[in-house]
Structure formats: structure tokens, C-alpha cells
Amino acid sequence: MNITSLLIAWLITAVSFFVISKLPIGVEIDTLPKTLISAAVLGILNSLVKPVLNLLVKIPNFLTLNLFHGLFAFIISVICFGLAAYLVEGFRLRYGIWSAIIGALALSLVSSLIYNVLPV
Secondary structure (H helix, E strand, O other), X not given: OOHHHHHHHHHHHHHHHHHHHOOOOOEEEOOXXXXXXXXXXXXXXXXXXXXXXXXXXXXHHHHOOOOOHHHHHHHHHHHHHHHHHHHOOOEEEOOOHHHHHHHHHHHHHHHHHHHHHOOO
């Protein structure tokens, strides 16, 4: 991944964070700089924590014959989303785990929509 695509992904994530923070789902981000920081922290967590969690999920995936692979991937996304909220001051999950679940889903949907609209 080159620096340009990394910056585009960061900005799209930041815009997605901004959009979902305006929805009534319990994801609250105080300021625009906190939104940019939250997007960067989530990106770092996705690149560092996600591979470790994916390794831990290999055994349950194997035992269930990959039937729940998508569910495990989503749970890992929720964990990273919650960790980002825990690490960034000014990024809160009002309803706890439920905000993390809905926020991770909303972030995925909004990011996907933006990627599909932009010619990236």
C-alpha cells in the first residue's frame, strides 16, 4: 500500500466516523481533530491487533468448518472499534458494547458507500 492510498483510506475512515457520530447510535466524537485521531487509531489497531485476533480465531474457524468466519471477522472489528474508543479521549460509546456493534456496522456501511461513490 503506498502513501497516497493510505491517506485516502484514512480520510475515508475519518469522514465515515464523522457521519456515524452524527447518527443517534451512541457513537460520540467531540471534535474534527478527534475524528482524524480516531480514524488513525482504528487504522493502527486494524493493522496490529486484527492479525493477532485472526490467529486466535483460526481454531474456532477450523472447528466450525468456516461456517462462522464472517461472524468472527465482525467480532474482531467490534473489538478494534471498542479499543479505539477506549484509547482516544473524546471518542465515546454511550451505550457500551451495543454502540460498538452498531458503530462498527455503520462504519463498514458508510465506508463502503464512500468507496463505491469515489473513483478510488
